[in-house]
Amino acid sequence: VxxxxxxxxxxxxxxxxxxxxxxxxxxxxxxxxxxxxxxxxxxxxxxxxxxxxxxxxxxxxxxxxxxxxxxxxxxxxxxxxxxxxxxxxxxxxxxxxxxxxxxxxxxxxxxxxxxxxxxxEKVQWKELDPQALPPGLKVIEEIISFEEEKLLLESIDWTEDTDKQNFQKSLKHRRVRHFGYEFLYENNNVDKDKPLPGGLPDICDSILEKWLKEGYIRQKPDQVTINQYEPGHGIPAHIDTHSAFEDEIVSLSLGSEIVMDFKHPDGVTVPVMLPRRSLLVMTGESRYLWTHGITPRKFDTVQASVGHRSGIVTSDVGDLTLSKRGIRTSFTFRKVRQTRCNCGYPLVCDSQRKEAPPSFPENDEEASELEREHVHRVYEEIAGHFSRTRHAPWPRIVEFLMALPSGSIVADVGCGNGKYLGINKELYMIGCDRSQNLVDICREKCFEAFVCDALAVPLLGGSCDACLSIAVIHHFATVERRVAAVQELVRLLRPKGKALIYVWAMEQEYNKQKSKYLRENRISQGKKEEINSDASMPGLPVEQMPDLGSQDSASSIPTINGFEEGGCNSGKVTDSKLPIHTNRTSFHSQDVLVPWHLRGNSDKGKPVETFDPAASHDRGPVLHRYYHVFREGELEAACQALSNVHILQSYYDQGNWCVILQKI
Structure with a gap:
């Protein structure tokens, strides 16, 4: 007191x-x-x-x-x-x-x-640095009248067309219509050879002609995506695909104001107020380099003063308040690109990145072969060594399991060594994995588990209250197979059943925090084997450990087993088109081979355990597992490709993109 x-x-x-x-x-x-x-x-x-x-x-x-x-x-x-x-x-x-x-x-x-x-005694807070709009970004207020806004909103027919050519889609609490070309969320692109019949709505056409004449835009768009957002919901941060659209992208905000966050790769975030009836114009750096997105929330922090409600939301603590969101409808206009993008940002340009050819694997047969060689065979070999590094469950996965009603039936698809099968004794959990040796380890622990492919789980459809898929879907080698893996989870769920999905993230630095994967190791060589016995404990340094992010790993942190500096350098596996990822570095390619150094003599994938520090220098074979690391928003897009799911939550957890979805 x-x-x-x-x-x-x-x-x-x-x-x-x-x-x-x-x-x-x-x-x-x-x-x-x-x-x-x-x-x-x-x-x-x-x-x-x-x-x-x-x-x-x-x-x-x-x-x-x-x-x-x-x-x-x-x-x-x-x-x-x-x-x-x-x-x-x-x-x-x-x-x-x-x-x-x-x-x-x-x-x-x-x-x-x-x-x-x-x-x-004194007021104090951490002041934000003064910010400027990202280069190439403009906000034009009151670009249309109230009457034009009313006509535009009334012109949208949200009912499904009978010809199925141009239909409404529901994407995470928002309704969507496409005109000119359909935007394909599974690959964030358009099919340039399949324009939609009818072109852009007439009312849009006349408004665009007016903007073009008055100099607000430089070229006339031929594609529009109309989104209607419910209060409290948003859209993940993203960059519109370079190869899909030309430089200029414009977005008209109707019905309600919103704050859109622009983020530079170095971590600088600029919140930009988009007033009702305003036009956002993105060109140059703001279009090609900065991500833009809308954070899901019911209120936005805005300037309280009248006349200061567009552009940057400053850090003027004497002039900030909250604005309650309403239903917002956006018209985003783009011009489909017919040639390769040659922008000045090659590291983030899908037309210019010198990575493995995006066409590899070229078909489902090649994808299956890649997975057999660099996923299935590898896990059979490393099962015992892998299991020794999988002990501590991750808190948010435990939280998901503990929140399920008592008596729920839960399938862990890709259960690995069964780390999550015994977390909540009030659940009936059954596991499955492609690796016979990992399933044998589960059975040794008296868990229910069987061998199967995650694309074809031999359980009755609608029989599960919940499903887990922890660090599994990133092992599938094509977009179609990754979406099919999500679809199989949804098939298992009863209506309103939930699934939790974890995949490795391309972004190992997020919100100015490095994942454990990138953190510096400070553990001496003499303690390697001791650490490996409990390597999945959150917070432990990971440089010297085997991979913490494999098929059953809740941590899903892609740590590579290179015990000496330069032990696993980037390179090529014979006859492989994929790069080998370098230990403790950021990802530069989405499709990579991740080395696993198998220590000790193995017997059916179970290495002989030794706690002699000197023995850790006896190297076994280096095996390479295939991964597709997910960019921000990509996992959501894979889920949204299905019509019968509703995304309840999406988040980033120590080097992973994570989604909780519900079957509609």
């Missing part, structure tokens, strides 16, 4: 509970934000729970605070669950401290929030 407000009488249970929470809030602010509170009264208060980051807007908080006296300033840092109030006098801040501490307010979503106030 602050010394200036101590009481001589015994506190009630309610008062004790409140004080505990107030002290906890104070400690949390110091530990996570570096905000130091003081035990004496000042003009400044920090209001825990009263911030933009937990759904409290300026218009909600300001009237509550002003009941105790006029404010000099209300500072609300972006994305933070607290704010700072500066009163004109210390007496007024004392009044607020006494009367508002523990005050319950209701946010715009009807949720109850309790405020906890503490005195601070």
């Amino acid at each position: 602050d010394s200036s407000h101590q009481h001589n009488y015994k506190l009630s249970k309610t008062e004790k509970k409140f004080l505990r929470k107030q002290i906890k809030a104070r400690h949390t602010l110091l530990r996570h934000e570096g905000i130091e509170t003081v035990a004496y009264a000042t003009q400044n208060l920090v209001v825990a729970n009263g911030g933009l980051g937990n759904g409290v807007s300026r218009s909600q908080l300001l009237p509550v605070l002003e009941k105790c006296g006029p404010l000099d300033a209300l500072l609300m840092p972006p994305n933070k669950p607290y704010s700072f109030a500066r009163y004109k006098t210390t007496e007024e801040s004392k009044r607020a401290y006494v009367t508002l501490n523990g005050r319950e307010i209701v946010d715009d979503l009807g949720q109850k929030i309790i405020l906890y106030l503490n005195f601070v």
Whole structure:
């Protein structure tokens, strides 16, 4: 209790509970934000729970605070669950401290929030660097009138066409229509030889002619994708495929404003406000290099001042508030590219990347052969060694399993050594894997498991309440086979059943954090074997360990078994068109061969265990497993290629892209 407000009488249970929470809030602010509170009264208060980051807007908080006296300033840092109030006098801040501490307010979503106030000597927060719009990006406000907006919205027929040529698709809480050409989400491209009949709607055609004449756009688009977003939902960050469309891409926002996040590969993120009836124009660097996406949330942080509602959302903490999202409809216009892209960004350009030919494997037969040689055969060889590195389950997968109702039937497709089959004793779990040796290990642990291919699981359709697919689908060598693997999971589910899918991520650095795979190892050579006995423990350095991201690995961190610097260099396997990935480096190709160094003498894939440090230098064969590492949004696209799924959640977890889907 602050010394200036101590009481001589015994506190009630309610008062004790409140004080505990107030002290906890104070400690949390110091530990996570570096905000130091003081035990004496000042003009400044920090209001825990009263911030933009937990759904409290300026218009909600300001009237509550002003009941105790006029404010000099209300500072609300972006994305933070607290704010700072500066009163004109210390007496007024004392009044607020006494009367508002523990005050319950209701946010715009009807949720109850309790405020906890503490005195601070000075207000402080981590300021964001001043930002500019990405090069080549423009936002043009009020590009159309209210009447034109109404006509455009009324012109969209969301009902399914009877000829099936141009139909509505549902993609993660949004409705979609395509005109001119259909955008193919499974490969993020268009079929240039199959234009849709009818071209662009007449109303779009006339508006485009007007924009062209007035100089807002440089070329007339021949393709439009219309998206309708429900409040609270968005679209993953992405770059429109270089080879599919010309430089200029424009997007018209109707019905509601939105904040779109632009992100440079170096991690700089610029939030850009797109007002209702505004036009976003992307050219050059903003089109080719920066990703753009809409974060799923019900509120956006925006400028409070009238006249400052477009362009960059600044870090002016004295002028930020929340804007509740409404239903937004976007018209995204593009011109289909008929030639190769020769932009100035070859490292991210699919037309210019010098990788393995995208046509390899060229057919399903070649894909099957690649998987037999560099997935199935390898796992049979390394099964025992692999199993020794798979012990600790990953928290978010455990969380998924523990949340399932008691008695649920769960299939772990690609179960490996069965690490997840015994997590929740209240579930009936059955595992399957392509490797006989891994299934034998499961049976030794008394788990139910059998051998099968993940594309053809011999279980009755609709028989499972949930499915797991942990680090499996990235072993399939074509888009079609990866989508088929998702489809097989969905077939097993009953209606409203859920599946959790993990795949390796191309992006091993995400949100300024390196995956464990890229972290520096600080473990001595003499401890290698000791570490390998529990290599999948989260947080352990991984440079010296066998791969932590194989077919059953919940960690799914692509760590390669190169025990010495340069032990597994990039190169080629004889007769292979695929590059070999280099240990502890970022991925430069989506389709790679990942080395596994099999230590010790093996017997049916089970190496002889040795804890002699000197023995670790006796190298066995190096085997290469095929992986297709997924770019951001690619796993979602594979799921959305199916008409009977609904994506409940998508997230990044230590070097993996992850999705929880539900069968409709």
